[in-house]
Amino acid sequence: MALVSRIFIRDLKNRSQFFLRIKTHSSFSTVAEIPSIKSSDYKKREENETNNNTSLKSHPPEYRFIYPEFLPNPTPSHRNAIKEKMERKDMLARRTILDIPEFYVGSILAVTHSDIHAPGKSNRFVGICIYRQGSGLRASFMLRNVVDGQPVEMDYDLYDPCIQKVECLRLEKRLDDQLLYLRDCALEYSTFPFDMEAEFTIGRTEVPVNPIKIPLLPPPWITKYELLNLQGIKEESIVLNKNRTRKLKKAAAPWEKYDLMKMYRKTIPKEEQDEIYSELYSQFHHLEVSRQKQKRSRIFTRPKKTG
Numbered sequence: 001m002a003l004v005s006r007i008f009i010r011d012l013k014n015r016s017q018f019f020l021r022i023k024t025h026s027s028f029s030t031v032a033e034i035p036s037i038k039s040s041d042y043k044k045r046e047e048n049e050t051n052n053n054t055s056l057k058s059h060p061p062e063y064r065f066i067y068p069e070f071l072p073n074p075t076p077s078h079r080n081a082i083k084e085k086m087e088r089k090d091m092l093a094r095r096t097i098l099d100i101p102e103f104y105v106g107s108i109l110a111v112t113h114s115d116i117h118a119p120g121k122s123n124r125f126v127g128i129c130i131y132r133q134g135s136g137l138r139a140s141f142m143l144r145n146v147v148d149g150q151p152v153e154m155d156y157d158l159y160d161p162c163i164q165k166v167e168c169l170r171l172e173k174r175l176d177d178q179l180l181y182l183r184d185c186a187l188e189y190s191t192f193p194f195d196m197e198a199e200f201t202i203g204r205t206e207v208p209v210n211p212i213k214i215p216l217l218p219p220p221w222i223t224k225y226e227l228l229n230l231q232g233i234k235e236e237s238i239v240l241n242k243n244r245t246r247k248l249k250k251a252a253a254p255w256e257k258y259d260l261m262k263m264y265r266k267t268i269p270k271e272e273q274d275e276i277y278s279e280l281y282s283q284f285h286h287l288e289v290s291r292q293k294q295k296r297s298r299i300f301t302r303p304k305k306t307g
Contacts, residue, residue, distance in 0.1 A: 059281040064273055066102050068132075069139035069158060070280060071268050087136040088276075092283055094159050099291065100166050105129050106174030106210060108192055109143060111156055112165040122164060125154050126194045130179035134158075144182060146191040151183070169198045173209045175231035184221045185214050227251055 064071065070091065072084045103109055107129050115123040127143030130153070134140050139158040144151065156163065182190050201208075215237040216225065226238055226248050240248065256262065 059274070059277040063277045063281075063284075065104075067277075067280075067284075069135055070276060071135060071273060073135050074266055074268055084136065088280065090137060091159055092280070094161075095287060098163060098166065100158065101168040101171075102207075103129060103141075103168045103171065104173045104207065105132055105177055105179060106172050107168055108170040108196065109141075110165075110167040110169055110196075111143065111154070111163060112167075113156070113160075114162045114164055124194070125152075126169070126192055126196060127152075127154065128179070128182075128190065128192060130182055132178075144179075144190050145194075146187050149187075151187060151190060167198060169196050171199075171201070171207060173207055175209070175211065175213075179232070180222075181216065181225055181230060181233055182214070184216050184225075186217065189214050 070088060072079060108126070109129055110124060110126045112122055112124045114121060125143060125145070127145035129141055130144045131142040132140075137157075137159050140155060141158060142153055142155045144153045146152070213232055213234045215234045224244070225233060226240060226244065
């Protein structure tokens with residue numbers, strides 16, 4: 001027992017001397033350097049955080065309207081982070097080959113699509129965009145025009161590999177997000193020439209909105225338009241009987257515009273939108289720069305005078 005106690009006392013002395021050396025050593029100039037190192041690290045962290053925040057806010061706010069298909073489906077049961085990221089990569093790879101212009105519901109487009117039954121193995125269709133839906137690789141849009149007195153509608157997948165060219169002949173918006181009511185309107189509102197040339201606007205800051213209101217034909221209609229609250233239909237053309245007015249009052253739900261949870265389920269949060277578009281901003285910018293270079297490299301042929 002005496003031997004064990006001596007060994008224990010000797011260990012305690014050695015440890016106390018070791019801690020005293022550390023304390024006396026820390027009383028020199030190294031103590032003043034420690035907080036300076038911490039403050040510099042803190043400043044670097046703050047700079048990195050500010051850079052990250054600015055990078056998230058660097059993309060233009062109109063991206064959510066120009067590229068709505070890059071936003072995922074807001075339904076929680078359809079969400080998959082890995083699938084969404086892989087789809088965005090495929091969509092960007094497709095955009096490097098095919099120039100998909102900015103367009104909205106109400107814009108007039110011309111789509112050149114490969115068709116084995118056509119004489120030149122391709123077909124070009126011109127029409128007004130009446131519907132746009134879907135997200136990711138399942139995004140699609142619908143064009144409508146009148147051919148030989150018959151209304152024709154063509155539904156295209158936006159990232160279909162058979163599409164050869166997409167041209168925006170007239171860039172504009174309408175008062176509604178869908179123009180399916182043109183099916184119950186006169187054909188003159190859906191008729192556009194197939195040899196229509198592209199309209200260019202110089203110095204445009206915002207997309208023009210066409211405020212036209214179209215009258216409906218007499219019923220029967222394909223749906224009950226009085227329930228949809230559409231702004232592009234003339235109110236005088238919607239004539240209701242007593243039974244339909246009673247159903248309209250019964251189906252009215254003025255409290256839905258205050259239902260925040262319903263709006264939250266139908267949309268993607270703004271923070272998630274900023275994160276998605278900040279990842280895509282540099283690649284979009286690179287695509288725009290490369291397209292501008294290609295336009296400048298084209299040879300301009302001066303028209304010759306005749307006569």
